[in-house]
Structures are given as C-alpha cells and as structure tokens.
Amino acid sequence: MNVLLITAKSDITELVSGVFISKSMAGKHRLSILEEPPSGISDIAGINFLIADICSGDDNLLSFLKSSQTSDLPKLIIIAGIASVSGLLNNGVKINDFVFEENLDTELGIRIENIFLRDFKLNSSNSIITGEMVLDLDKYELLINGKKIELTFKEYELLKILLENKNKVFTRTQLLSAVWDYDYYGGSRTVDVHMRRLRSKMELPYSDMLKTIRNVGYMFSPELE
Template sequence: MNRQKILIVEDDKDILELMAEFLQAKNYIVDTATNGVECIKKFKESEYDMIILDVMMPNLDGYTTCKIIRNTSNIPIIFLTALTDESDQIKGFELGCDDYITKPFSFNLLVKRVEAVLKRSQNENKNTSLDFEDMSLDLNTYTIKVQDRVVELTLKEFNILKELIEKYPQVITRETLLDSIWGYDYYGDSRIVDAHIKNIRKKIGLPYIKTVKGIGYTLEKLEN
C-alpha cells in the first residue's frame, strides 16, 4: 500500500515538529511549511493527499490559504487552530475545509481525524466521472469531453456543470449556485451565474442547459 503524504502548515515550530514526528511514526510521509505563502509554493510543486493547516499565521493566514487552494483543488484540508468560536469554525467549513480541530488537541485524536478524512476522500474519489448524454466530466483531472471533444472549462464553470448533473432533473436556483460555487461570503450580483452559464453553453456547443425563467437552471436531454 502506498504511503500517504501530508503537508503540515504551522508557524509554531515546536508543535510542527511534534506533529510531523507523530504522523511519521504512523507511517505517513510528512512535509512541512511555516506559513501560507510557503504552503502554496509547496502545494504547487508537489502532490499531497492532505493538508493540515493552521489559521493564524504570518504572511498569509490559513483561511486565505485554503481559499486559494480551493480555487484549483479538492484536496482534503483539516484546520488546526486556537480559534474556538463557532463563527470561526463555520467560516472554515464554508471555505471548504473537511474538518476543524481546536488547540490544545490530542495527537491520537488528530490521527483518527486524519484517517477518517482520508478514508472519506478515497470513497468519494471512487466515483471518478459524471456523465450526461454526450458529456463526460472527469472528477480527478477536472476535464470534460463532449462527443469525444475535450472542452476547456474554468474551475467554476466545471463545478456549475457538475452541480447541474448531480442534481438533474432538479431546477437549481441562482442563489443555490452562488452559495455552493462562490461561497456564502459572496455578496456580488447573481448575474455572475448567468455569465458563467453563457460561457459554458458556448464552450460545450450543445443546448443541454435550460433556463427556467425567474428560477434558475436545469439540464435537458436532446430529442433524438
């Protein structure tokens, strides 16, 4: 079995060293960073199975680091922080973390949380594609084929299409798409959804996406 690789990001070097030693003793490969900037650099240069991320760090805090990573990846992220307020934890989950552990913490508990999140992630990754008519979305590589033609979509466009396929034949409101794709902290114009839908339609070249006036969008199968 391949050993899983974890990136730990923590500005307290004593805690960082202890976590690294403990996880290495549990047969994980461990890499470390002491701030968000270093984390982003290492994340772009290497492949990891998980990131354990402190929140309060110099240069780039954990929340911002998570948001940057979530623009391109669904890698499992566990926040590890002294921030214990419910609002802080809610913010972490809204940004896309998979778990949230508050300090002080037990190393044995940390390992159990790591194991649970990695297991859940592996189970989710077993379903590696989503299909609708002549469209096929690869959930590992974030690529899409339409009638065997590779189509270039941005991450947000990909996730909108993924949401529509997963929820088919439901009608998805603009507000639901804003919350799930842009996040609860987005307060801009909902017409940004319409602009992305327009781009998706143009790129896939087939009229699969149907507008439900005054509500939102759904998918529609083509008549033979």
Template sequence: MTKGNILIVEDEAAVVTLLKYNLEREGFAVDVAYDGDEALIKVEEAQPDLMLLDWMLPNVSGVEICRRMRRRQETRNMPIIMLTARGEESDTVRGLESGADDYMVKPFSPGELLARINALLRRSRPSLTDETLEAGELQMDLAAYRVYRNGDEIKLGPTEFRLLRHLMENPGRVFSREQLLDAVWGRDVYVESRTVDVHIRRLRKALNQEGREDVIRTVRSAGYALETNANGVAA
C-alpha cells in the first residue's frame, strides 16, 4: 500500500533522483515527467494525488502548467508544490498566484519537503494519511487490513483490498481498466486489462452477499466506479 501517488515534474536528473529516493523511502508511489508537455499528458492519463512542479521546464513552464491545472475542473484542487531556484519575493508571489499551494526554493531540505507534502495531503486527501476509510456503508481499517459493510466484516484477498481502497478513496469517480491497473497493480507490471474484470467480479461477490445492493457501478466502454447516495446506501 502506498501513501499516495506523486508526480515529479523536473528536468534536472540529480534533483529527480534525490526526490524519488526520499519519496519512495517514505512509501509514496512516484512518477516523473521531464518537461511540461510530458507532465500534461501524464496528468491526463492518471491524475496524481500531488504534483512537485519545477518552475523552469522545457516546452511548457511550471507556472503555465499550474494555471492550466487550476482551470480544469478535474485538477482544480490537486495539491501543487512549486520547486524553483528563483528565491525573490516577487517570484514566490507569482508562483503562488499561479495556483501553487506551496513554494520551495532550491536547494531545499528533503525532510521539510516531506513535511509539507504530508500537510497538503492531510488537507486534500485525508484518507491517504488516516488509518480508517469510509464510503457509504463501507468501512476500511487500513492498519488491520479489514473491511466492513454496516459493521459486518467482509473477507477480501490482497488485490481486491487494494482495488476497493482505490475506489473508496475516489467515490463516484469512474476509472478505466487501464487507470485501475496503474493504481492497483503498478505501471511497471504487465497485466491484461481483463484481469480487472475478474477482480471486480470477486469484489462484487464479497461485498454483495446476502442480497445486498451492488455498490460498484459498471459504465459501459468507460470503466467502474464506487457509488453511494447521500444516505450512504448503494445508488
């Protein structure tokens, strides 16, 4: 299980190596984009939980990327920390006004950066730092690896647990098979996309025992979503 997915947008290899090492050691899943165009493509393919964004980038600047993220409904609230060698107060103001949530000047302390990342994630995605997760009738104890529906324990395999966790962290959002493969199995593992269907069926069977309503919605030609209504009952 990871603490969250972080996209590093940085063209200096030494900085990428430093960031990647420290983030992965702390339990984060890390992806890297080396220029602005690649960053925009990667966010479109799989939105990260947080972006570390260099100011000076080839093709599209960090400031412009930040502005584009804030104009899109899907990424409007995605946490962004801007990393830059520009330390003047006017630069800090410009970076924050472009939509960055925080701003750090190179060289920076990895420990301080991790503290700021965790602080932003606690505000934006509490489920990534809390040990319990709730969505409608479902409760998940992340520390004990247990799942409950209305207080009744549901037995799940490791893959179904990871799959349900990802859906519970994003209730109502539709994920394609490819997005679920990346999030649950990892981008470096080759798995047939139909494998997702198999595990969704197993998850449904476990969750929907005793004639309970189905909380997983299939969207034809799009993917799957975890659905709850305002009362926390399957839609």
C-alpha cells in the first residue's frame, strides 16, 4: 500500500516513520513524504492512504484535501484542536479519522492500524478479503474459495491496486504508471490485455467485480449490478 504524508514538521515525519518501522509496516507499505501538497493528479497516482498535518492552517492543503483527486482517498488528519474538524467538514473535506498533534505519541499507531483494518480490510495476517476472495500481501497469493489462483506479478499488482481502492476508477494511464512505471513504452493497451487475463483466471462473481469503465479504465466494485 502507498501512503502519502504531508507535513513540514520533522518531528511529525519522525513519528509517522517510526510507527511504520515499529509496527513492521515498512516492508508492506511504502511511505512517501511531502512538505507541501502535490500540484498534479499524476503526483498521487497509486496513493491509497493520505496522512495530512493541517495544524498550520495552509489554504493550499485545504484546497487539496477537498479536491476531486483526493475526495475518495482515506484520510487521517493531524489537527491542533477540535475546531479544525468542524472547519474541514464545513468545507466539504471527507475524513476517516483525526488525531490531535499533542497525542501523536500515544494514538498515531492505533489510528493508522484502525484505518487499515476498517477501510482497507487489512487484517492481522495482512490480507485483503472480499467474501471468499483473499489477496495475501505477504505471500503475493490470490485465493478464491480456498483455491490458489496463479497470477503473474503484473496481474497481482493490478489486482492489488484495484482492491486497495475499491470503487475508485483508474485510467489506463494511471494503472500503467503505477504497475509498469513511467519508463514503459508498450502502450496503455497492455493494461487491457492483463485485465482480460486476470478476469479469465478469477471465478464468478469476483471476475465480474473487475469493471471496465468505457473510454476511461477500470475499477473493482464489490457491489454487483
């Protein structure tokens, strides 16, 4: 999972980094750190979870948090006081949880783990579970009804991104960038080829949960039509 921390404070950076190390998350999740909100949507391609420090009251950060590019991202907000929460909600910012800056030492790790469990369904075994489908992030395995499904690494990475961002639409370019990186020159249609192969390996109803969004890209939606 790709986590983005936005803060200009070195002490907060150290605390968040320390949580990922102490909780043995560093090998499972990638933490990126920015002092200011990114300027373009390509800068957050593949980001699954956002931690933002709003204690300074940065208007640019507030605009970023309520923008369409981050509206569906799970967010943990670091605040100075409870009034900040009301201000965020009144400005249309969706947040999943918040933590007071003064309580970071004792509460930060708990808040992050709760979001991983509640919003990403990452359990103690580090798996994403949808019904009888289990994506084991430690073993790089997909199990459906207890049966192992053989995937290539690219197929696994595609499925992982979509499962970590349920009901979020990714363009082919975003998926290409996240899985193949920017230096790949094979063209975005390679995403279509891998998605077809991935669907063919998965059983119903899970293969139908991989939805094609016409002229845009793909998403994983557990709600079948």
